[in-house]
Amino acid sequence: MEQKFQELKKRFSEVSAINSAAAVLHWDQQVYMPPGGAEARAAASAALEELSHVKFTSDANGALIAGLYDWAQGLGEDSFEASYLRAARRDYDIAKKLPADFVGEFSKTTSLAMEAWAKARAASDFSAFAPHLQKIVDLNLRKAQILGYKDSPYDALLDLYEPGATKAAVGPVLRKLAEGLKPLISEINGRKAKISNGILKGDFDEERQLALVNELTAALGYDFKRGRQDRSVHPFTTGFSINDVRITTRTQRDYLPAAVYGSIHECGHALYSQGSPQEFEFTPLADGASLGVHESQSRFWENIVGRSRPFCRWLLPLLMKHFPGKFDGVTADQLYAAVNRSEPSFIRVEADEVNYNLHILLRYEIETAMLEGALKVEDAPAFWNAKMQDYFGITPAKASDGILQDVHWSLGMIGYFPTYTLGNLISAQIARKLDADLPGWADLPAHGEFAPILSWLRKHIHSQGRKYLPGRLLQRAVGEELRVEPFLDYIKDKYSKLYGF
Numbered sequence: 001m002e003q004k005f006q007e008l009k010k011r012f013s014e015v016s017a018i019n020s021a022a023a024v025l026h027w028d029q030q031v032y033m034p035p036g037g038a039e040a041r042a043a044a045s046a047a048l049e050e051l052s053h054v055k056f057t058s059d060a061n062g063a064l065i066a067g068l069y070d071w072a073q074g075l076g077e078d079s080f081e082a083s084y085l086r087a088a089r090r091d092y093d094i095a096k097k098l099p100a101d102f103v104g105e106f107s108k109t110t111s112l113a114m115e116a117w118a119k120a121r122a123a124s125d126f127s128a129f130a131p132h133l134q135k136i137v138d139l140n141l142r143k144a145q146i147l148g149y150k151d152s153p154y155d156a157l158l159d160l161y162e163p164g165a166t167k168a169a170v171g172p173v174l175r176k177l178a179e180g181l182k183p184l185i186s187e188i189n190g191r192k193a194k195i196s197n198g199i200l201k202g203d204f205d206e207e208r209q210l211a212l213v214n215e216l217t218a219a220l221g222y223d224f225k226r227g228r229q230d231r232s233v234h235p236f237t238t239g240f241s242i243n244d245v246r247i248t249t250r251t252q253r254d255y256l257p258a259a260v261y262g263s264i265h266e267c268g269h270a271l272y273s274q275g276s277p278q279e280f281e282f283t284p285l286a287d288g289a290s291l292g293v294h295e296s297q298s299r300f301w302e303n304i305v306g307r308s309r310p311f312c313r314w315l316l317p318l319l320m321k322h323f324p325g326k327f328d329g330v331t332a333d334q335l336y337a338a339v340n341r342s343e344p345s346f347i348r349v350e351a352d353e354v355n356y357n358l359h360i361l362l363r364y365e366i367e368t369a370m371l372e373g374a375l376k377v378e379d380a381p382a383f384w385n386a387k388m389q390d391y392f393g394i395t396p397a398k399a400s401d402g403i404l405q406d407v408h409w410s411l412g413m414i415g416y417f418p419t420y421t422l423g424n425l426i427s428a429q430i431a432r433k434l435d436a437d438l439p440g441w442a443d444l445p446a447h448g449e450f451a452p453i454l455s456w457l458r459k460h461i462h463s464q465g466r467k468y469l470p471g472r473l474l475q476r477a478v479g480e481e482l483r484v485e486p487f488l489d490y491i492k493d494k495y496s497k498l499y500g501f
Contacts, residue, residue, distance in 0.1 A: 001071045005081060008064040009283065012088065015056045016282035020240045022048040027246060030232045035115060042111030050104035057096045065089050080279065083467035087284035090163070097146050106143070109135050110412040117410035118233050124400040126381050133409055134377045137370050140414045144371070153371045157415030161291040162422060163469050167368060170418045173484060174361045177421065180488045184495060185354055188342045189393075191499045197257075197338040199330055204323060206251040206259075212322040213249055213263035216315075220301060221454045222247070222267045223274055234407040235262040235349070237269035242281045245273040250349075256319075257339060258350060264306045265349075268298035271454060275462025290470040291416060295423025296430060297457065303353050303424075304431050304490070305453070310446035312336040340498055344392035346401040354495060357424060358391045363406070363417040371414065426474065428487035430457075433478040 025045050033041060065088055072085040113132035120129035144153035154167045162170075214229055222229075232248035239245040247266035252258040272294055273287055280286040288294040305311055313332040320327045327335075342352040348359040366383060369375035375383055384403040389395045396402035408416050434441045434456060441453055460477040467473075474482060 001068060004064055005068055005072070005084075008061070008068060008088070009084075011055075011058075011061055011064070012284060013282040015052050016286075018048055018052040018055065020282075022052065023238055023240050027238050027240075029111070029114065030234075030236065031230045031248060035119075038112060038115040042108045045111050046104040046108040049107040050100050053095060053098070053103040054100050057092065057100075062092060062096065065092055078467070080285075083285055083465075084283060087466045091284055094147065094160070097148075098143065099146075102139075102142070102146070106139050106412060109139060110410065113412070114407065114410040117404065117407065121233070121400050121404045124398040124404065126399040126404055129404065129410070130377055133380075136409060136412050137377060137414070140412065141371055152368065154368050154415060157371075158418065159415075161413075161416050161419050163290055164471065165292075165418070165422075170422075171364070171368075173425075173482070174357070174364055174418065174421055177357050177425070177484050177487070178361050180484065181354060181357065181491070184492060185342075185358075187501055188354060188495060188499055189344070191501070194499060195337045195341045197341040199327065199334065199338050200256050201254060202256075202326060204253060204256050204326070206253055208322050209251045209256065209259040210249075212318065213259050215322075216260065216318065217247070217263055217267040217270075219448060220264070220267050220271065220450050222270055226274055227270055229263065229266075235266050236407070237266045237273070239270075239273045239287065242274065242276045242278065242286055245270045255350075256323075260315075261302050261306060261339075262349060265298045265302040268301035269294055271301070271457070272297040272462050275458045276465045277463055280465045285465040285467055287465060289464065289466055289468060289473045291419035292422030293426060293461065293470050293473060295420050296426035297423075297461070299420070299423045300427035300430055300457075304427055305445055305450075307336075307339050307353070308442060308445060309333070309336045310443050312339065313446040314448050337498065340494070342495060342499075344394050346388070346394065346396045347405055349405075353424075353491060355392065357421045360417050360421045362387045362391060367414050367417065422482065425482055425484060425487045426478075428490045429474070429478045429480065429483065430461075431490065432486050 022045055025041060025048070029037075029041050029045075065085065068081075069085050069089060072079070072081040075081050109132070113129075113136055116132045117129050120126065140157055141153055144156035147156040149156040152167045158165050158167065158170065210229070210231070214224070217229065218224060226243045227245045227247065230246070230248050231251060233250070235247070235249050237245065237247045247263065247270050249259050249263040249266065276286050288297075309332070312335040316327065316330065316332050316335050319335075340352065342354045344355060345351045348356065351359050362384065365387065366375065366380055369383070370377060370380065381399060381403045385395050388402065431442075434453070438452060438456055441456075444450065444452060461473070464473055464476075468476065471481060474480070
């Protein structure tokens with residue numbers, strides 16, 4: 001059996017190498033590729049993804065997985081072999097259902113759609129992107145039908161990002177959270193004039209912003225010997241291997257937090273990926289248990305650490321160093337208040353912790369409605385604007401501040417957005433567990449001491465990779481299932497003190 005297991009590992013490693021090459025092409029497309037290369041890049045990406053799919057879904061691989069599965073489980077739930085086979089069987093069963101030509105078509109469609117989205121966003125012209133979005137909705141519906149589902153096509157897609165999750169389970173969580181936040185939002189909106197974020201606006205040289213966020217992410221633990229940071233239209237993280245995990249950020253000359261917190265967010269993802277054990281390299285166990293768990297890492301660093309009062313004490317001298325004169329006379333308490341100002345906003349990635357999850361609920365409602373035929377693509381902007389008015393009391397004046405702001409749909413990622421909220425909830429549960437396991441941890445950032453926090457995350461989450469399904473990992477790491485209450489408690493405590501109620 002051991003010999004057959006080594007053969008399966010070799011086969012999977014070859015597939016992973018092809019996927020790594022495809023990831024390089026996707027990264028280059030979003031960072032450096034000239035717009036004129038879109039057609040050729042789409043064809044190249046589709047060819048690689050189709051090749052990877054064919055190699056992975058071979059009958060030989062299926063036979064090896066089937067023949068090894070019971071043997072591996074007999075070695076114990078926690079063994080490398082048992083975890084490897086559980087992850088491999090799940091991936092194989094999903095991939096085997098999808099025809100190779102469909103995988104190629106999906107890849108080519110999304111490669112072209114991403115370029116169309118970037119141009120449409122720049123021009124704030126939804127009509128230029130709408131035909132591409134229609135194709136993506138149609139392809140995702142076909143994918144859901146191929147994979148199979150019981151209640152909603154959304155279930156099949158959500159499961160790809162959050163194994164075992166369903167619309168019936170996630171929808172109520174999103175709405176329960178929204179109901180819990182509404183009274184807080186109402187209270188804050190009546191007091192928003194008490195906090196200003198004017199110190200974060202002005203004229204910030206973009207090259208200096210990059211120097212700042214490079215120093216910042218390195219301090220958090222991001223290993224630049226195994227990664228790099230660049231600029232892109234929308235911040236993202238990608239990995240070609242455990243030892244090559246790259247992040248991007250977005251700089252805005254007139255608003256510093258876009259780069260600072262975009263980088264911290266992506267750094268959280270990258271720390272998770274770089275924290276996988278070396279033995280997971282080019283195996284199905286590399287990277288995270290789910291996208292929700294992944295988002296818990298990015299949101300934990302971005303918000304619970306990065307927007308904390310101790311972190312702001314450490315951050316202020318760094319801002320003064322990179323932007324001389326711009327933060328003279330500013331106190332750490334003023335910076336803390338500024339980075340936590342809560343107000344309705346058009347842009348999800350710039351939304352504060354109080355309002356952020358309503359942005360996710362909006363996208364979830366649009367996605368499910370489009371998939372289930374209750375909303376036509378051409379009517380999506382009006383639906384978006386109506387929900388923005390309903391949830392935030394504001395209506396975007398242009399599509400780039402509304403339905404065109406996110407890259408996800410152009411990448412074919414329908415079913416992804418709820419994982420952001422799941423990540424927020426898990427991040428609060430992690431913080432509560434840290435209170436018990438590492439007393440005083442929340443004050444460590446004031447002194448630039450991030451290693452103890454990262455060490456806890458590495459031990460309980462990063463080092464586990466995909467060994468366990470998200471629910472099982474959460475139980476092992478924090479000792480409870482997913483809950484809304486810790487996040488609500490955290491938000492209410494933080495913002496009632498900030499706004500004095």
